[in-house]
Amino acid sequence: MSEPKPTFLHDYRPPAYRVTHTELSFDLEPGATRVKASLHLERHPQREAGSPLMLDGEQLELKSIAIDGQPLDDDEYSLSETGLTVHRVPERFRLDTEVEIAPEENTALEGLYLSNGMYCTQCEAEGFRRITFYPDRPDVMATFSTTVIGDQARLPVLLSNGNPVERGELPNGKHFVTWEDPHPKPCYLFALVGGDLKKVEDRFTTMSGREVALQIWVEEENLGKTGHAMASLKRAMKWDEETYGREYDLDLFMIVAVNDFNMGAMENKGLNIFNSAAVLTHPKTATDVAFQRVESIVAHEYFHNWSGNRVTCRDWFQLSLKEGFTVFRDQCFSADANSAPVKRIEDASFFRTAQFAEDAGPTAHPVRPDHYIEIGNFYTLTIYEKGAEVVRMLCNLVGWETFRRGSDLYFERFDGQAVTIEDFVSCMAEVSGLDLSQFMRWYSQAGTPEIDAYGEYDYANAEYHLTLRQRTPVTPGQADKQPLHIPVRMGLVGTKSGRDLSLNLEGEDLGTAAVIHLREAEQSFVFTDVSEAPVPSLLRGFSAPVQLRFPYSREDLAFLLANDSDGFNRWDAGQRLAMLALDDLIAAHRNGVEKVMDPRIVEAFRALLERGSDDKAVLAEMLTLPSEAYIAEQQPLVDVDAIHAARTFVKQSLAVTLRDEFMALFEANRSDEPYAPEPEQIGARSLKNVALSYLMAIEDEQGIELTQAQFDADHNMTDVRHALTLLTHSSRDELADPALRAFGEKWAHDPLVMDQWFSLQVTRPQADALDRVKFLMAHPAFSMKNPNNIRALIGAFANQNRVNFHRADGESYRLLADVVIELNRLNPEVAARLITPLTRWQRFDEARQGLMKGELERIRAERLSPNVYEVVEKALA
Numbered sequence: 001m002s003e004p005k006p007t008f009l010h011d012y013r014p015p016a017y018r019v020t021h022t023e024l025s026f027d028l029e030p031g032a033t034r035v036k037a038s039l040h041l042e043r044h045p046q047r048e049a050g051s052p053l054m055l056d057g058e059q060l061e062l063k064s065i066a067i068d069g070q071p072l073d074d075d076e077y078s079l080s081e082t083g084l085t086v087h088r089v090p091e092r093f094r095l096d097t098e099v100e101i102a103p104e105e106n107t108a109l110e111g112l113y114l115s116n117g118m119y120c121t122q123c124e125a126e127g128f129r130r131i132t133f134y135p136d137r138p139d140v141m142a143t144f145s146t147t148v149i150g151d152q153a154r155l156p157v158l159l160s161n162g163n164p165v166e167r168g169e170l171p172n173g174k175h176f177v178t179w180e181d182p183h184p185k186p187c188y189l190f191a192l193v194g195g196d197l198k199k200v201e202d203r204f205t206t207m208s209g210r211e212v213a214l215q216i217w218v219e220e221e222n223l224g225k226t227g228h229a230m231a232s233l234k235r236a237m238k239w240d241e242e243t244y245g246r247e248y249d250l251d252l253f254m255i256v257a258v259n260d261f262n263m264g265a266m267e268n269k270g271l272n273i274f275n276s277a278a279v280l281t282h283p284k285t286a287t288d289v290a291f292q293r294v295e296s297i298v299a300h301e302y303f304h305n306w307s308g309n310r311v312t313c314r315d316w317f318q319l320s321l322k323e324g325f326t327v328f329r330d331q332c333f334s335a336d337a338n339s340a341p342v343k344r345i346e347d348a349s350f351f352r353t354a355q356f357a358e359d360a361g362p363t364a365h366p367v368r369p370d371h372y373i374e375i376g377n378f379y380t381l382t383i384y385e386k387g388a389e390v391v392r393m394l395c396n397l398v399g400w401e402t403f404r405r406g407s408d409l410y411f412e413r414f415d416g417q418a419v420t421i422e423d424f425v426s427c428m429a430e431v432s433g434l435d436l437s438q439f440m441r442w443y444s445q446a447g448t449p450e451i452d453a454y455g456e457y458d459y460a461n462a463e464y465h466l467t468l469r470q471r472t473p474v475t476p477g478q479a480d481k482q483p484l485h486i487p488v489r490m491g492l493v494g495t496k497s498g499r500d501l502s503l504n505l506e507g508e509d510l511g512t513a514a515v516i517h518l519r520e521a522e523q524s525f526v527f528t529d530v531s532e533a534p535v536p537s538l539l540r541g542f543s544a545p546v547q548l549r550f551p552y553s554r555e556d557l558a559f560l561l562a563n564d565s566d567g568f569n570r571w572d573a574g575q576r577l578a579m580l581a582l583d584d585l586i587a588a589h590r591n592g593v594e595k596v597m598d599p600r601i602v603e604a605f606r607a608l609l610e611r612g613s614d615d616k617a618v619l620a621e622m623l624t625l626p627s628e629a630y631i632a633e634q635q636p637l638v639d640v641d642a643i644h645a646a647r648t649f650v651k652q653s654l655a656v657t658l659r660d661e662f663m664a665l666f667e668a669n670r671s672d673e674p675y676a677p678e679p680e681q682i683g684a685r686s687l688k689n690v691a692l693s694y695l696m697a698i699e700d701e702q703g704i705e706l707t708q709a710q711f712d713a714d715h716n717m718t719d720v721r722h723a724l725t726l727l728t729h730s731s732r733d734e735l736a737d738p739a740l741r742a743f744g745e746k747w748a749h750d751p752l753v754m755d756q757w758f759s760l761q762v763t764r765p766q767a768d769a770l771d772r773v774k775f776l777m778a779h780p781a782f783s784m785k786n787p788n789n790i791r792a793l794i795g796a797f798a799n800q801n802r803v804n805f806h807r808a809d810g811e812s813y814r815l816l817a818d819v820v821i822e823l824n825r826l827n828p829e830v831a832a833r834l835i836t837p838l839t840r841w842q843r844f845d846e847a848r849q850g851l852m853k854g855e856l857e858r859i860r861a862e863r864l865s866p867n868v869y870e871v872v873e874k875a876l877a
């Protein structure tokens with residue numbers, strides 16, 4: 001394979017020809033599906049006359065080609081591995097092609113493929129070119145008319161985008177359905193489904209009084225698992241009307257669940273296709289976390305109907321235009337539907353662990369990259385989550401009302417168009433009158449900005465001097481970094497009163513909480529009339545995606561943990577406090593010194609437990625120690641064993657001292673109420689289960705009994721899975737083994753539950769974890785062709801079982817590389833994603849670095865897909 005070539009943002013040109021209308025017909029057969037396409041094309045007004053017509057196409061067998069009904073001679077066009085060129089075409093014309101494809105051989109799950117006997121498509125970003133010859137780029141928007149033909153008995157349901165307009169029977173037991181989508185769309189939003197599916201139906205009346213039919217299509221055995229997704233969909237539709245004034249625009253909205261899917265879900269116009277894990281729930285099979293994830297993904301895909309479909313991206317460099325905005329929208333929706341502070345804590349804590357790591361590693365890239373080899377590698381935490389943080393900052397900068405006006409302007413001005421990030425930001429600048437030019441650097445500059453803050457209280461003058469210094473570290477290909485415009489939400493908490501003091505900055509009264517704007521590399525802020533010595537509470541609500549350092553003492557942090565009026569920063573103070581103790585213990589472990597628990601941490605936790613909280617979910621977060629991954633992120637050199645030992649030590653020390661308090665917390669929060677995925681219940685369950693984790697950390701006899709009883713009670717999957725995880729991760733194999741066996745047998749028929757069973761076993765800290773991975777890879781419920789299985793077994797092991805993945809003998813690295821090499825052939829997109837933990841080799845000791853690089857080199861020696869090639873090249877650069 002020749003070296004794949006990058007695509008550059010600065011090379012963008014509009015297409016030479018655009019498609020105004022697309023007619024498709026599919027005759028579905030597993031080994032040989034015929035696709036006929038009639039494209040109505042015309043020269044783009046901004047492009048010169050006489051250009052050849054270039055269409056993308058991969059793995060297509062061309063059967064016929066004609067222009068305006070005239071078949072082309074062999075010398076009138078040429079074919080390559082990546083497409084078709086017609087040398088001379090008229091200004092306006094119809095192109096008819098017929099190709100053959102083989103869905104049953106498609107293991108990459110891009111284009112048209114088979115999942116459990118069901119046909120489905122995945123076209124974003126560049127999958128449509130595996131279906132037919134087409135200008136496969138988002139700035140080509142056409143109306144579609146699609147006829148799907150299939151065997152009536154095996155494929156009774158045939159779906160595509162838009163509305164069904166005709167159906168009928170055909171010879172040989174076949175039938176057809178024709179669908180029309182009146183909204184012009186890029187081909188990445190095309191979808192088709194054919195299978196033996198059953199539907200659950202509901203209705204929604206839009207704000208203007210139109211009736212929309214809502215359908216969720218699943219395999220028959222899953223009919224009982226759609227209720228939560230349907231309820232979430234209706235809530236999301238209502239929320240988008242109320243919050244953004246956005247109404248749905250077709251008579252029909254469909255969701256289809258498929259078992260084999262590379263991502264979470266896909267926003268195809270009127271026909272969202274979902275990974276079954278992102279739509280199916282039942283109290284007995286899905287955890288609270290899964291219920292909440294379904295709610296947010298259903299909303300996310302629905303919200304794309306405006307932020308993505310009606311207004312789409314000009315090119316794939318603008319991916320965050322739709323993803324950043326849509327993630328921000330779904331985050332706000334979930335915050336409104338659940339506990340808002342806990343949603344922010346979860347999102348920020350995930351972000352600081354995973355996105356910070358991405359931004360600090362060899363695949364770091366800006367929210368808007370300027371080049372890529374394989375766009376499939378850019379569905380990242382940076383594009384999605386950092387993109388959402390940037391939109392959130394914009395919203396905070398201009399204020400919600402103005403942001404909403406900017407959003408209205410954006411949707412109105414660009415409806416039906418494919419646009420850029422500048423177009424979005426310029427709407428915000430226009431409605432607010434703000435100069436957002438410096439702010440635009442957030443889109444072009446990679447890396448996590450670091451803020452070093454320093455503060456001093458001047459008693460004599462009653463002033464508080466706050467100095468902020470910002471710096472963005474060098475990232476690959478970006479040596480020079482410019483200062484960013486960073487909104488820092490803050491307060492000054494009086495050490496006497498425990499209250500937010502009023503903020504007077506340069507003669508302006510900002511109230512008790514304000515956003516200060518850091519624009520320079522270094523900037524000082526002088527607050528006047530500060531009546532008592534304060535502790536600053538900075539970056540409240542995680543107001544910018546930065547790493548903030550401030551020389552807090554442990555007393556300061558305990559004070560903020562008790563007094564900060566900002567729930568997020570109260571939680572963060574606890575995390576910082578725990579980090580200080582963990583740092584000491586990590587050092588002690590490395591130096592072979594006896595570990596001693598800092599009593600101040602114990603007292604802070606005791607105070608938390610005594611004080612309780614109205615929001616149980618927040619308290620549960622506060623009682624949760626930073627994860628091993630987050631701790632690792634904060635260390636200059638990652639020592640997985642020291643981190644594990646230190647964290648375990650803190651947990652055990654807290655459990656020993658506060659054993660009775662945790663027991664009381666457990667008892668106070670158990671309940672026999674029927675399961676509901678409601679915020680109060682979820683909060684109570686989290687709190688109870690956190691308490692149980694502490695008790696199990698010391699293998700308290702009563703704690704073990706309670707865990708066993710919780711498992712046996714089989715009340716709901718949240719509790720059962722938590723109990724089974726605690727048993728499996730304990731040292732008591734005599735408890736774990738029978739429970740694992742019973743669970744595995746009981747749920748052998750349910751792939752989504754088996755995935756959970758895989759994950760909780762391969763994340764156990766015991767030294768046999770790698771052997772379990774190998775053993776489970778041979779389990780009948782595991783297949784290398786199913787991305788959910790890969791993520792649940794291999795992904796969970798490599799990303800969540802840090803002590804075992806980083807075994808000193810390198811055996812886990814070797815296993816991961818073996819899997820990547822196999823998947824490189826089967827499913828390059830999933831393969832490339834799976835390499836991530838190996839790309840972080842710089843963070844480890846020399847011996848591990850050598851082993852990790854060795855495996856990356858072993859992968860590089862293979863015949864690689866562009867996806868894997870790009871990641872491995874960056875990792876070894």
Ligand code: PHE
Pocket residue numbers: 122124125262263264265266267300301323379
């Ligand atoms: N666009 C989808 C989403 O966010 C994600 C996706 C990308 C799905 C590529 C499949 C392939 O919401």
Ligand code: ZN
Pocket residue numbers: 300304322323326
């Ligand atoms: Zn999305």
